[in-house]
Amino acid sequence: MRSVAIIGIGQTPIDEQWDRSLRQIAAQAAIATLKDAGRESAEGLFVGNMMSGSINHQNNLGPLVADWAGFKGTGAVKVEAACASGAAAFRSGLMAVASGELESALVVGVEKMTDMTGHDVTAGLATAADADYEVDMGVSFVGLNALVMRRYMHEYGWKHADFAPFAINAHDNALHNPFARLHQKITADDFEKATMIATPINLLDASPIGDGAAAIYIVPVDSLHGKPRILVTGSASATDTIAIHDRPDALFLTAAFKSAQEVYQQAGIGPSDIDVFELHDAFTIMSVLSLEACGFSEKGQGPRLGLDGKIGPTGQVPITTRGGLKARGHPVGATGIYQLVEVVQQLRGEAEVTQVPEARIGMAQNIGGSGATIITHIIKIDK
Amino acid sequence: MRSVAIIGIGQTPIDEQWDRSLRQIAAQAAIATLKDAGRESAEGLFVGNMMSGSINHQNNLGPLVADWAGFKGTGAVKVEAACASGAAAFRSGLMAVASGELESALVVGVEKMTDMTGHDVTAGLATAADADYEVDMGVSFVGLNALVMRRYMHEYGWKHADFAPFAINAHDNALHNPFARLHQKITADDFEKATMIATPINLLDASPIGDGAAAIYIVPVDSLHGKPRILVTGSASATDTIAIHDRPDALFLTAAFKSAQEVYQQAGIGPSDIDVFELHDAFTIMSVLSLEACGFSEKGQGPRLGLDGKIGPTGQVPITTRGGLKARGHPVGATGIYQLVEVVQQLRGEAEVTQVPEARIGMAQNIGGSGATIITHIIKIDK
Numbered sequence: 001m002r003s004v005a006i007i008g009i010g011q012t013p014i015d016e017q018w019d020r021s022l023r024q025i026a027a028q029a030a031i032a033t034l035k036d037a038g039r040e041s042a043e044g045l046f047v048g049n050m051m052s053g054s055i056n057h058q059n060n061l062g063p064l065v066a067d068w069a070g071f072k073g074t075g076a077v078k079v080e081a082a083c084a085s086g087a088a089a090f091r092s093g094l095m096a097v098a099s100g101e102l103e104s105a106l107v108v109g110v111e112k113m114t115d116m117t118g119h120d121v122t123a124g125l126a127t128a129a130d131a132d133y134e135v136d137m138g139v140s141f142v143g144l145n146a147l148v149m150r151r152y153m154h155e156y157g158w159k160h161a162d163f164a165p166f167a168i169n170a171h172d173n174a175l176h177n178p179f180a181r182l183h184q185k186i187t188a189d190d191f192e193k194a195t196m197i198a199t200p201i202n203l204l205d206a207s208p209i210g211d212g213a214a215a216i217y218i219v220p221v222d223s224l225h226g227k228p229r230i231l232v233t234g235s236a237s238a239t240d241t242i243a244i245h246d247r248p249d250a251l252f253l254t255a256a257f258k259s260a261q262e263v264y265q266q267a268g269i270g271p272s273d274i275d276v277f278e279l280h281d282a283f284t285i286m287s288v289l290s291l292e293a294c295g296f297s298e299k300g301q302g303p304r305l306g307l308d309g310k311i312g313p314t315g316q317v318p319i320t321t322r323g324g325l326k327a328r329g330h331p332v333g334a335t336g337i338y339q340l341v342e343v344v345q346q347l348r349g350e351a352e353v354t355q356v357p358e359a360r361i362g363m364a365q366n367i368g369g370s371g372a373t374i375i376t377h378i379i380k381i382d383k
Numbered sequence: 384m385r386s387v388a389i390i391g392i393g394q395t396p397i398d399e400q401w402d403r404s405l406r407q408i409a410a411q412a413a414i415a416t417l418k419d420a421g422r423e424s425a426e427g428l429f430v431g432n433m434m435s436g437s438i439n440h441q442n443n444l445g446p447l448v449a450d451w452a453g454f455k456g457t458g459a460v461k462v463e464a465a466c467a468s469g470a471a472a473f474r475s476g477l478m479a480v481a482s483g484e485l486e487s488a489l490v491v492g493v494e495k496m497t498d499m500t501g502h503d504v505t506a507g508l509a510t511a512a513d514a515d516y517e518v519d520m521g522v523s524f525v526g527l528n529a530l531v532m533r534r535y536m537h538e539y540g541w542k543h544a545d546f547a548p549f550a551i552n553a554h555d556n557a558l559h560n561p562f563a564r565l566h567q568k569i570t571a572d573d574f575e576k577a578t579m580i581a582t583p584i585n586l587l588d589a590s591p592i593g594d595g596a597a598a599i600y601i602v603p604v605d606s607l608h609g610k611p612r613i614l615v616t617g618s619a620s621a622t623d624t625i626a627i628h629d630r631p632d633a634l635f636l637t638a639a640f641k642s643a644q645e646v647y648q649q650a651g652i653g654p655s656d657i658d659v660f661e662l663h664d665a666f667t668i669m670s671v672l673s674l675e676a677c678g679f680s681e682k683g684q685g686p687r688l689g690l691d692g693k694i695g696p697t698g699q700v701p702i703t704t705r706g707g708l709k710a711r712g713h714p715v716g717a718t719g720i721y722q723l724v725e726v727v728q729q730l731r732g733e734a735e736v737t738q739v740p741e742a743r744i745g746m747a748q749n750i751g752g753s754g755a756t757i758i759t760h761i762i763k764i765d766k
Contacts (some may be wrong), residue, residue: 063752152555239445239455
């Protein structure tokens with residue numbers, strides 16, 4: 001298997017982009033990435049997207065994006081793993097280049113969510129859960145996460161306010177990211193007073209949806225001359241039961257644990273070697289569960305990392321350094337690519353105000369469903 | 384890149400399976416395939432599916448199928464390329480094994496289409512076309528194909544009756560396939576008198592949808608001892624504009640030409656070496672256009688192959704040997720896997736009444752949209 005390097009990144013702002021279509025924002029990210037990579041085209045195109053079939057009445061995104069972005073004729077495909085579609089598409093592109101089948105690949109994550117009513121989006125997001133045994137009972141996706149958070153608070157004795165640092169950190173970091181959905185500083189008081197959505201999850205526990213696209217260009221490492229190079233040193237995907245009620249422990253992300261262990265082994269490192277960790281903070285409880293499953297905290301003690309001030313850009317475990325899902329925004333099928341793009345920004349030293357000092361190794365973890373699909377990547381700069 | 388072999392196949396009958404859910408039919412095909420391969424599990428699962436997000440309110444099919452089929456924890460993902468989703472998933476699995484990332488992969492194609500009204504299915508199928516510039520004008524998927532067929536008849540002077548042999552051959556072959564949707568012999572007279580759908584496409588030009596799942600198990604060739612072995616000797620994917628009106632020639636499948644040329648080159652062969660060709664006969668016109676683009680006929684002369692009796696199991700270019708989309712049925716995201724399964728049956732000599740004598744090399748071509756995504760594979764038996 002050939003080693004693979006990232007030579008280009010690009011993204012659109014995440015917003016309500018009512019004046020632009022799905023293909024337009026996908027192509028905008030693709031073209032920005034080609035420019036960053038100094039390339040004119042790629043041998044293959046991989047599109048990560050979750051809901052285009054229902055929200056945009058458009059499947060077949062491979063040729064749609066290939067055609068619009070000027071890649072006419074190029075082999076192109078869409079990869080879906082609910083909110084982990086971005087990382088799943090990246091992993092597919094990675095395999096195609098690593099296998100020797102392609103000499104270059106462009107991976108685009110895109111989601112256009114704001115052309116529909118909130119009801120349609122909520123129904124669309126629920127397709128990430130078990131349609132027959134969870135959603136048919138009337139539970140929404142935020143409702144499922146609320147059940148998990150409530151159980152976690154009960155089991156380990158945490159208060160809702162103890163989750164505030166995750167939201168505050170994300171909002172602080174997004175202030176300096178021009179691509180972020182929200183540029184709004186929040187306080188612990190704001191966090192506690194926010195509108196309740198599904199007890200105990202309120203508006204400031206939850207990430208906002210949006211329209212956005214991000215892209216990455218990859219090539220075999222041996223095609224590059226000179227340094228620095230950004231290398232993909234770990235890639236793993238694992239699954240858990242799709243329904244939360246089928247798990248022996250609803251408070252442990254088994255698939256996060258498995259995929260993290262696998263990438264640590266591939267990269268020959270452990271959690272303490274990770275300089276920046278872009279995790280999947282769709283809800284504050286998910287930050288906590290990811291940190292615990294990936295070995296950054298004891299089980300049940302995740303909130304401690306936030307309360308002790310360890311999650312900021314200069315902390316021990318810098319997370320959501322460009323705003324995370326919480327404040328950068330969560331255009332679901334694009335999110336996994338935004339995470340990888342942001343890790344690359346950190347490794348390149350391009351993260352400006354929220355730059356993690358001397359960041360050399362970064363990890364990105366993308367979650368589809370309530371922990372059902374978890375894909376983890378480790379990226380390293382070789383100077 | 385490692386060479387890859389197919390060691391197991393499985394399928395469900397294609398029908399209106401109202402007593403079974405999407406996950407149940409997917410697992411049925413998966414388990415049949417494991418049994419055929421003599422394996423208990425696989426390192427990775429790839430699911431080809433087009434419309435689960437809208438028709439079944441279910442995305443995230445990777446963990447859904449992994450969990451239900453007994454693969455809990457296995458990395459799993461869904462790949463979508465409209466009606467070419469099956470072949471696209473196969474190609475993703477192929478890259479993962481060829482790269483060395485996985486030592487085995489199970490690829491499942493599944494579609495559950497009959498739980499919805501015909502209107503919803505028609506709307507779902509239209510997502511394969513250009514939502515903004517074709518479907519918004521009110522054209523359906525069969526309508527687009529009807530425009531192409533009408534233009535073809537006008538341009539080259541063929542009558543509707545000249546397309547009959549493609550439907551008759553498919554129905555004849557399906558009579559002997561227990562998994563086929565239709566077991567009904569038809570005549571040229573039936574063909575001409577069938578109910579019109581979108582002029583000139585009538586009911587016997589068009590393939591029936593259905594519920595179905597098929598699966599394939601792949602491993603690296605070097606993990607096998609002894610012969611015969613079924614080898615994947617060519618895999619290529621190409622795209623065209625998603626909208627037909629953007630093409631300089633609406634009657635030539637450029638992406639079929641490109642992907643076929645690429646697999647011929649990979650396998651070191653030409654069209655005359657192909658013993659069996661499972662093509663994407665969603666409509667009779669598509670059989671004609673595929674045969675022409677893949678080099679089996681001069682442009683504009685495809686119907687001649689049918690009229691001259693060359694497309695039957697003992698003919699010069701045996702196609703749709705187990706019924707094709709026309710009579711085996713077209714559960715869209717599963718179709719590409721059914722095609723590959725049927726080629727394997729031919730190479731193994733398991734095709735019974737419709738066995739192609741001494742079949743050694745087979746080709747399968749899966750099409751997504753009106754020729755927008757075309758994926759071609761060549762499979763060979765090494766005795």
